[in-house]
Amino acid sequence: MTRFLPLVDVPLGDLFDALCRIGPVLLRDPPPSLPLPDHSYLLLDNATELDHVTSWLDQGAEKVVLPLSAAKQVIGLIPQERLILLLDAVSVSAVSDKVRTGVSGVLLKTPEIDTDLISSISNFFSNSAIFVFVDSADPPSLVSIRSLLHSSVNLVLPNSQLTLANSSSSQLSIADVFLAPITTDRPDGLFPTIVSTETGHSLGLVYSSFESVKESIITGKGIYQSRKHGLWRKGETSGSTQDVASIRLDCDSDSLEFKVVQHGSGFCHLERQSCFGEAAGLPHLEKTLQSRFESAPEGSYTKRLFDDPALLRSKIMEEADELCRAETRDEVAFEAADLIYFALTKCTAYGVGIADIERSLDKKAKRVTRRAGDAKPQWSTHKAPEAKSTTPSAQLDLDAPIRLRTNNLTDCSEEERAQLLRRPVLKSDEMFEKVKPIVSQVRQRGDAALLELTAKFDKTRLSSTCVFPPYSKESMEISIAVKEAIDRAYANIKKFHAAQIDGSSLKVETMPGVVCSRFSRPIARVGLYIPGGTAILPSTALMLGIPAQVAGCKEIVFATPPRQDGTISPEVMYVAHLVGASAILKAGGAQAVAAMAYGTETVPKVDKIFGPGNQWVTAAKMLVQNDTDALVSIDMPAGPSEVLASVMADHTAKPAFVAADLLSQAEHGVDSQVVLVGINLTSDHLELIENEVDEQARQLSRVEIVRQSVAKSLIVLAGSVEEAIKFSNDYAPEHLILHLENAPDKVRFIDNAGSVFVGPFTPESCGDYASGTNHTLPTNGYARQFSGVNTLSFQKHITSQEITSDGLRELGPVVVTLADCEGLQAHANAVRIRLGSMKV
Structure with a gap:
């Protein structure tokens, strides 16, 4: 969390490096070519255009500080949480409600620490962080700083008033300012300190003192306080040194977190990476790959990948393709793990670690201007083939048939059947x-x-x-x-x-x-x-x-x-x-x-x-x-549209009709899913339906949407009408179209469906537009619990009761008994008083 924010005019030298270790820095009008440190705040005194502000935010600036005139121009156009208002005391009256509610913080410029003024500003900007910049030649006292930071106000100090040396009347030690709010209840005055990797994985628990923290800030090395031996310069004897990436106070200012780059065998005295055991998951993979890169055994697969960039490229593309085609939760996890392994192998070869990837992700997340995010042309209409391909560089094939995946209920295990009933994943x-x-x-x-x-x-x-x-x-x-x-x-x-x-x-x-x-x-x-x-x-x-x-x-x-x-x-x-x-x-x-x-x-x-x-x-x-x-x-949690069509292999199941019904739902959007349940379909009949789907789809203006939704869709083959209807009731479709012989006789067996369309001449489109029924229906299986929209959806029902004195004589004792049983005496008294009045 930000408590102390140094204002830096010239981002150079040891002082600047040390300041970056202990939190964000506030840079004043930096040159456009300056690479921004992590979590930088920018004071843009000379910002005149929106593009100037958004350019810095897109480069990774955490927040921008703008004077009132510039802030008015960008409020509502950049995210509120990225904007801080630069204000002096005389300008408060000029702040409108739009400005007040359009910023996440206020940097108050004042000649001295005025607690009444600060309190007034805090109340006016009730939901904003308050930063105080004391514009004077001499820095405030450490006592004043400690009081200010304990009141949840953030302090801004210019780098000219800061030093790596001990504090004096004209300059303050950055360690003294950083540690001003820290407290401890330990008799020895030490502070519990969590040491972790740059990616947040715990290495161990140690203790720090003012002296050890100060030396770590200055040197950039992991230095702690041993409770027995004094200052502990990590790795001084073992060689397992640490470079400090950041030092942070926790929210209560009573403990510290050191994020470090650990060298050597590890942090623990048992020569393990962590005191809590060997690393697992991504940290373990990263450590293993780094070790293999430095000294991989000849003939090992990992060394082969490092030595053969073409092979590594092919494996990354192959695993990405397999991940795209994974259908179940387990398959997605399995294929994603493979892809991450090969991707991290390439990263290791180029000296890129997980921390570098996370920094890149954080920087991307800070962008306020976005590209459309569309896929490049060679991938924008990609349709994976039915069978897995090991070709690493599969290109788009617009001539590939648009087909549903086929499954047979008779041969399905319970687990496979459950997978067929699943909708496309909606990440709620x-x-x-x-x-x-x-x-x-x-x-x-x-x-x-x-x-x-x-x-x-x-x-x-x-x-x-x-x-x-x-x-x-x-x-x-x-x-x-x-x-x-x-x-x-x-x-x-x-x-x-x-x-x-x-x-x-x-x-x-x-x-x-x-x-x-x-x-x-x-x-x-x-x-x-x-x-x-x-x-x-x-x-x-x-x-x-x-x-x-x-x-x-x-x-x-x-x-x-x-x-x-x-x-x-x-x-x-x-x-x-x-x-x-x-x-x-x-x-x-x-x-x-x-x-x-x-x-x-x-x-x-x-x-x-x-x-x-x-x-x-x-x-x-x-x-x-x-x-x-x-x-x-x-009304209901209505999501993407879908259709379940039951088809029987006889003269009533016209392939062209069936295909048209499937596509009428597939064109709604890429999240839509269509399911065809075929009953004893011959292979020839099934082929006619699939050919119709492909042929009709190619004539549609929304063919690219259809390509993607059909890829998620299924043909389920059933051995009997009973088996098909049971599957349908479990699936609980939004629309159910019955291309069955004697279809009207089958409606009585349908328990779960939004709306049923009976017979070959009842296309779902009629219900969508004009037959009279409603087309706003429960999706994603909610037909088990919800009805479609109807007139009663727009009505509510109210109950009333009227009881005569004779009626209360009969009913009252029952109510009194139940109220007393539940311990609700006032409920019982409301009846007793009335019964008592009847005896008078």
């Missing part, structure tokens, strides 16, 4: 971590954050967040054919969903004088997410808007990503008009979900959020429903 934890900052920004900063995120993710700059009725005719201009199609779909969907309304009241007399009731009410405010991105979906607007309208919801808020010109597709606008949407939020992704969950200055808050979306949308929905401050529920 990773998605939550990515989504949390977005949701937090919208929650805290409202419309300002929403507009910034829309510019960032939807690539359009808007002046307003929402469109409100009445909607202009120009915004709803669509062709007559599309209008008529939407009107017909609207009529069918509304007719089916209107029939689902629960308008009745249930009334039951459970015993004489005790009447219980239940009645329905619409959810007052609903938010409907209409995906955009790779497809415009007015059909989803119909499927969500109509049941909300039929249920009687008072506020219906659409959210959909805007087009690049900032408008909403006219088809969605027209549907919004039909269903009476009260607002249309021009935003997509997690930011749209957050805006509806919490509300902003212009976006209405809703009570329940509906609609499918990608992993970002799904993660955001699940995140906000668990936040009690949001007080919002969701």
